[in-house]
Amino acid sequence: MSDSETEKPILGRKPLGLKRTVEAGQVQQSFSHGRKNTVVVEVKRRRIIGKPGEAEAPPVQAEPVKPKPAPAPAPKAPPPSPRVSAQDSLMSRQELQAKLLREAEEARMNALEEARRRQETERQRAAEEERRRADEKQEVEEKVTTQEVRAEEAPAGEPLVTQTPVENAPEQAGTEEVAKETVERAPPPRKFTPVAAPKRPEPKPARAKGDHDRRQSGKLTVTRALTDGGDGGARARSLAALKRAREKEKRLIGGGSREPQVKQVRDVIVPEGITVQELANRMAEKGADLVKSLFKMGTPVTINEVIDQDTAELLVEEFGHRIQRVSESDVELGIEGSEDATETLKPRAPVVTIMGHVDHGKTSLLDALRGTDVVAGEAGGITQHIGAYQVQVATGDKITFLDTPGHEAFTEMRARGANVTDIVILVVAADDGLMPQTIEAINHTKAAGVPMIVAINKIDRENADPNKVRTRLLEHEIVVEQMGGDVQDVEVSALKKIGLDELVEKILLQAELLELTANPDRQAEGTVIEAKLDKGRGPVATILVRKGTLKVGDIFVVGAESGKVRAMTNEKGQQLKEAGPSMPVEVLGLSGVPSAGDLLSVVENEARAREVAAYRQEVITKKRTTSAPSSVEHMFSVLNDRMIEYPVVIKGDVQGSVEAIIGSLAKASTDEIKVRVLHSGVGAITESDVTLAGASNAPIIGFNVRPNAKARVVAEREKVRLKYYDVIYDLIEEIKGEMAGELGPERIETVVGRAEIRDVFSAGKHGKAAGLLVTDGFIRKALKARVTRDDVIIYNGEIASLRRFKDDVAEVRAGLECGVTFVGHTDIKPGDYLETYEVEERARTL
Structure with missing residues (x-):
């Protein structure tokens, strides 16, 4: 083949040329807190130069692209392969190498420019971030969040994501060395706009793990919240985590762990009974630790179980605290008040109690002193309850009299009268002499330690012998003045009003010797002489004021009841605004009927009154419900006992009468039969009383009370026996007869x-x-x-x-x-x- 033929162009052959070997694109980088950065990414492909007429090898890409098919040859016989001279081949290679170096230099310059810009932006952002972190640290004193730590750890100049394919290793190494020397000697970078690459479908860059669409970076979905680390730092930390981080930072700043704190020793107030949880709260300890300690002591308890004071003391001492024992009765501390100073005391009227045997003329003598007739109002001519009166004598002095019953059933009432009195007048009939209740009154007076004045009554009768009475008193160590003693005596006649002035003089003389004083300017204290339930006025109590002044509106506690003074009346029914020492008054406004003999104390508020009353009621209930057999043997002996019980329900007009009836019936009980009091109370017979009596086939004893309308209807339907009495003699004799009838002949x-x-x-x-x-x-x-x-x-x-x-x-x-x-x-x-x-x-x- 000649040279001319070689130089001719061959049909179907592409002209020799250079294709662009660098494809450029932009990638958006994402950082924490929604920051973004646009980066130019260049992809270099390997250039393969084949022989003329051969198809080009496809370029190495992320995704292979099919090469374009070569144009179909002419239907002629295939021509011989074209040959390129060695000189042309050498020139083409030098031109290609120069072009590659020029393109590499341009890419390097662009990369350096972009890297410089990125570094400058990152430095500015890092400075702003540092200032923001400093502000946050001052405000909340906590460490930066995990996302901020990741932002700090990221390098300011991130390496350029560039894939540079090489033809072969030696050429790449040479190119890198040349590029390195060029960078060292390079002038300041200049802007260079690369030639746009042909548009080709490129694969979507793969997203790194944890990278999210920054447009939704501020939203917190359920998936992001539940995925560990998937919230991109947008999830808030809990308060406990912040507290732990703050404590950790303080320890690190302080140079390691802190020294263990000294345990605080507390004064633990422990009542008689306390739950384990409450004790743990007062000790500032864990309840589980206390339960564990009790288990070690051999006392398995739960956290809500009540332990006694001794066990609580062991726990308190084991945990290194100090115990302060208190009692439930401490709630009553300060109720009675302190002693009065001497300069505050003022003279008060004497309280005189008239005592003696039944029908010896006690009430008649009081009538003569008061100038009124009280005997006519007493059933059977005997006093059934204590009467309290205040009399102003001719000299202008006031004397408070208490008239007590003389029947044997009223022993408690006589004892109560002796305990609240200053002077006792012992009334003895000159014709009867000393009788059993007279001797009992003497014993009560001696037990109370109060002075006595003997009033020999009924001296107007023919068979009266006052000296016989004086002689009989010697048997009980009572020596009157006429017989050389120190006990005053006076002969009186309530019927003929003989010797009354002398009796009053002796009372005032004895009161003067006693120097009776009290402080009227303080909170009142008194004693319940009698109490009853009035149909129209509710619970009513006769109070004898001992100290202070009781006023309308005062809040008080009396026994197991509390209340507020709504109204006060004297023995004449007159309304009073206040009552001073030694004055008896009827008080309205109680929450219930108190027991006779209870103490009344004025307190500061209703809460204190209710608290004290509730404690006293709890004590009474505990005494009533804990009267269990002391041993198993005793319990079985009670079960096997064939003693007959006589159940009764007792209702009376006043508390003292109910007490007297219960005591008398208890004395009437024998080894074969005994009285069982199902219920006792003050006031009218109610429907509940009838229902209770009907369930036990028991009679209802009404002393000076009657049933209401509903109770009468229920009693007729249930065939409940209602027994009404107004004299205690008749009541006791009839109940004794019925009890004997229960036993049979x-x-x-x-x-x-x-x-x-x-x-x-x-x-x-x-x-x-x-x-x-x-x-x-x-x-x-x-x-x-x-x-x-x-x-x-x-x-x-x-x-x-x-x-x-x-x-x-x-x-x-x-x-x-x-x-x-x-x-x-x-x-x-x-x-x-x-x-x-x-x-x-x-x-x-x-």
């Missing part, structure tokens, strides 16, 4: 005769007959008979036949022999004894 057995069995014979249809020798009394056929063997009864029945020799006789006396057969009994032997006896039934009395 009394059986009295009398042994009539006694005989010894000497021999035993066959008696045909009667079994066996006994040959007897009557040793004592007589044997009678009509009497009951029993056979004893070694003093053990083996038969108790009747005699079937009694014969002497072969004759039937009705009676055989001592010293004679006889034959006897028994009804349905044949187990008799020689040496047994026969007794005949008779049974007499008598009405039982208690």
